Every structure is written in C-alpha cells, then in structure tokens.
Amino acid sequence: MVEEQNLYEVALTKLPGVGPQLTRLLVSYCGAPKAVFDAPPGKLLKIPGVGNGLVRNIRDGARGALLQAEEILKQAAAQEVQILFYTSPKYPDRLKQQVDAPTLLYFRGNGNLNQKRIISIVGTRQVTNYGQTVTERIVEDLKPYHVVVVSGLAYGVDIVAHRAALQAGLPTIGVMASGPETIYPAVHRKYAERMLTQGGLLTENSFGTKPDAPRFPARNRIIAGMSDCTIVVEAALKSGTLITADIAHSYDKEVMAVPGNITSPVSEGTNYLIRSLKAAAYTSGKDLVELLNWDLEDEAAAKAKAKTSAYDPANFDPDEQKVMQVLLKSREEHMDNLSWKAQVPVSLLASVLLGLEFKGVVKALPGKRFVLV
Known part of the structure; x- marks a missing residue:
C-alpha cells in the first residue's frame, strides 16, 4: 500500500505541465495523488486553474509518468534513498510553508529534518583563514543547543561547516544540486559518507541529474527554507551566498552575517547585509541565542521540567x-x-x-x- 502511494506521488511530479503549486492544488481537491490519476475529466475541470490542455496531459502522460516513477522507486530502494512527498511527516515542515517548496525530496541518511533547532551556515568557496576559524567557532557555539547544521556541501565555508559539525557530534545535512547518488564535488565524498550516519544528504533532483549551474540557486532555497536562521560567514558582493540570504529574507527567516575586514573582498557581502539591515551581526553564539529566543525557550522548558518533577x-x-x-x-x-x-x-x-x-x-x-x- 505504501509503495503504491509512493508510486503515484512520484508519478504526479512527472506529468507534463504539472508544477509544485499545481500538484498541491490537485491533491488538495482530489484527496490523494492516485485520485488525481483516477479522477474523470469533468471533476478535474472544476479545479481552479485546470483546463482541457492539462486534463489531456494527465490522461495522455499517466502511463509514461507511472513507468518513470516505477524506475525511480527501484533505484531508491537499491540505494537506500527515502522519497519524501510534501505530505510525508518526514518532509521538512519549515520548508513546506514556502510557496515554492519542492513537491518531492530525495533523502539519504538518518537525520531529523524537523529537529527543534536547525541552522544553515553558508559562505564563499574562497574561504579565508578568518572565515574558517569563525565557521568552526559558530559550530562550537551551537553544540550545547543540539542543532542540526545545514549547508550545501560545496568548497569553502560549506564543507568547513559540515566538517566542524561532524567533529562536534552534531547532525549535519548537505543540500545538493545533483541527483541523490551524485556527490559533488567528488572530493567531499568522505565527509558525505560520514554524514549519512550523522545527518544526511538532501536534494529535490531525481537520479541521474547533473549539478548544472542553474540548479544551485534552486538548491539555495531549500537551505534557507528548512532552517530557523541562515548565517553568512563570508561572501562577495555578487555571489550565490547572497542569493541564499535574500531568499531567507523573503521567507521571513532570520539572517545573520559575520562582520569582516573592510578591505577583504569576501567580507563585502556580509558587511553589506549588516549595513542594509538585511542581517543581524553575528559576533558570538549569544547573538544567535537571543535573536531566536533560545534562552527563553530553555528557561521555560527547565521550569516545566522542574514542575513535572515536583x-x-x-x-x-x-x-x-x-x-x-x-x-x-x-x-x-x-x-x-x-x-x-x-x-x-x-x-x-x-x-x-x-x-x-x-x-x-x-x-x-x-x-x-x-x-x-
């Protein structure tokens, strides 16, 4: 039963002309992915935004979509990949709230994508010694709060954040622009393999997808969307990192940036974020804790625990x-x-x-x- 449900969930994402928002609309009106395929044309045409062309796409594309879905499920089973439809309880709730969230995610690992506290750390690929030191310090500051550390598995700040989290014993999630079986860059494979038992690897891209340049900005919205706060360590003024910060800002998520040397090109972006009030300054773990009210949360939890114990x-x-x-x-x-x-x-x-x-x-x-x- 579960496998049949997964089959129709995946197949729905393979229908021509059916994007994430339309998928949610169809499932909302029909009740389940399988019901979309079974619905008569008359019922589908009553759904706002559904016309004759889309009904034909669903009818004519159903067989091909189901065959593709069957192959994807076989590959997922062989490579221990979890397929998370947006209705799955394992799908990141924080991300689900965003209008452009992926309908389907592919996940390898044992991490909790809905852990109480999730922080993303991003930055330049040309990380400096200062940037590396600060990134490691941020992760160390996060350690007492049992945080999941999210980043993009890329060179520079990303891999420093993942590596520091692994060393600190914190779960860490790498969000990829490739298919679930492709580690990019390949040189980070040893860290990625460790992350499978201490976090995991997440992507919206199906098997065989190459990490082409246009997929990285799309990847960034997942990083921003599934986190409570995005911390930018170092970034050039025009960079993918600032795209991530802008996305987080548009999602009404908290953004923090590490102040940097005013003569350093990779600090221009972080200093700009702080100057333009698009990010709060990160100078210590206390800044993050107070911004997200973790201190008040922990105080309330301690009181509740003491009361229960009493x-x-x-x-x-x-x-x-x-x-x-x-x-x-x-x-x-x-x-x-x-x-x-x-x-x-x-x-x-x-x-x-x-x-x-x-x-x-x-x-x-x-x-x-x-x-x-």
Whole structure:
C-alpha cells in the first residue's frame, strides 16, 4: 500500500505541465495523488486553474509518468534513498510553508529534518583563514543547543561547516544540486559518507541529474527554507551566498552575517547585509541565542521540567497522591471538597495539606481553599 502511494506521488511530479503549486492544488481537491490519476475529466475541470490542455496531459502522460516513477522507486530502494512527498511527516515542515517548496525530496541518511533547532551556515568557496576559524567557532557555539547544521556541501565555508559539525557530534545535512547518488564535488565524498550516519544528504533532483549551474540557486532555497536562521560567514558582493540570504529574507527567516575586514573582498557581502539591515551581526553564539529566543525557550522548558518533577508520584505518600490528583484536575479546591473528592478524612487532611505545603507544591488561600503552586 505504501509503495503504491509512493508510486503515484512520484508519478504526479512527472506529468507534463504539472508544477509544485499545481500538484498541491490537485491533491488538495482530489484527496490523494492516485485520485488525481483516477479522477474523470469533468471533476478535474472544476479545479481552479485546470483546463482541457492539462486534463489531456494527465490522461495522455499517466502511463509514461507511472513507468518513470516505477524506475525511480527501484533505484531508491537499491540505494537506500527515502522519497519524501510534501505530505510525508518526514518532509521538512519549515520548508513546506514556502510557496515554492519542492513537491518531492530525495533523502539519504538518518537525520531529523524537523529537529527543534536547525541552522544553515553558508559562505564563499574562497574561504579565508578568518572565515574558517569563525565557521568552526559558530559550530562550537551551537553544540550545547543540539542543532542540526545545514549547508550545501560545496568548497569553502560549506564543507568547513559540515566538517566542524561532524567533529562536534552534531547532525549535519548537505543540500545538493545533483541527483541523490551524485556527490559533488567528488572530493567531499568522505565527509558525505560520514554524514549519512550523522545527518544526511538532501536534494529535490531525481537520479541521474547533473549539478548544472542553474540548479544551485534552486538548491539555495531549500537551505534557507528548512532552517530557523541562515548565517553568512563570508561572501562577495555578487555571489550565490547572497542569493541564499535574500531568499531567507523573503521567507521571513532570520539572517545573520559575520562582520569582516573592510578591505577583504569576501567580507563585502556580509558587511553589506549588516549595513542594509538585511542581517543581524553575528559576533558570538549569544547573538544567535537571543535573536531566536533560545534562552527563553530553555528557561521555560527547565521550569516545566522542574514542575513535572515536583509532581512526580514517587515524591508523595498515598494520601498526598490522592490530594494531588484532585488538585491537578481542578487546580483549586475548598478543604471540604478536597476531603470527599480525595477520600481523605478531614481529621487527616489538615496534616496532609501541611506536608504538601512544606514540599512547596500546595499553597493555602483564605477561606480554607488550597491551590497547586
């Protein structure tokens, strides 16, 4: 059943004239990819934007699309590639929200594309010693926050970021402009293979796709779209890296840039991003943490954990547990109500409540009312 579902998901992306937005529209109206192929022309024509030409494409192209999809599924199975349709729970949720997100992704690896915190690090291929040092420091700053590091597997800042993440024990995802079986540049294969067990490799391109130049800007939107923040380390004023930053900015994602030497060509881009207010300056991990409110998130999580721990049944005797169960449901009760709801005699309840007050989990209010702290 799952394989049949995958077959129609892939086949839908192979129909002529059916792009990502139209795919979503067809699935939304028909209910599932297979239903698009099974739908009568009259039903399809009722969908906004669908005309006779597209209906013919679906009807006449169905067989060829299904044959292509069958071959792709065979290759995916042979090479341990996961095919992620946009409705898959494994598909990156952050990316899915963007209007130009790919309908289908090919993924090799064990990384979580929906991890709580995902940061992309991008930059020039002509990375300087300063850029390399800063990139490694950024990854080190990210280590306590269990972040997934995303980049493009390219020369320069990209591979430095991947390598630093591997060394730090952080999962790292390489987004490629080629098919899932092609590592480009090939010299990075040893890092890519390590990433398969500590992150993974992601692409929107099917098997056999070469990393042609026009595919790199398209690749960049995935890097920007699946991350909480894009950090630009070094970049020339006119570069693919700035395209990534512009895309992230257009997605209302946070962008940060590392200030650089004003005489360095590869710092012109980062300094421009900061000067034009398209990026916040990254000078330390604290800047990122405060920008994304990670400190507040962690503080709230710690308080919630402490509260949960405080209410652990193992910390209370049987009568205290009965009282706690009532207060957990109602939050606040009068002493008389507590007695009959918890089935604890009034003569005993006073001492039980006093003990809970000493443990810091219950507070007495005027009028013999009690509430959880």
